[in-house]
Amino acid sequence: MNKADLADVVHEVVGGTKVDSERAIEAIINAITESLKKGEEVSISGLGIFSAKERAARQARNPRTGEVVQVPAMRVPKFRPAKHLKDAVR
Secondary structure, three states: HHHHHHHHHHHHHHHHOOOHHHHHHHHHHHHHHHHOOOOOOOEEOEEEEEEEEEEEEEEEEEOOOOOOEEEOHHHHHHHOOOOHHHHHOO
């Protein structure tokens, strides 16, 4: 399922126009992204928790040349699924 499929499901459930459904999905994604940029957690009951995690700097190896490369520290998105989601997928 991709973003367009998700917008179709929202359109079927809520009604309105498909454009409104696409805008709603886009607004949700933007709100989650902006919150993570600020360092906040986003908790959606029944789905899970989105958060930003600090990843330490490290050394990696280029598999083609074998050269050691420095990878800088960075923030990466993290998702912890809710118990309800875990149970539903099992």
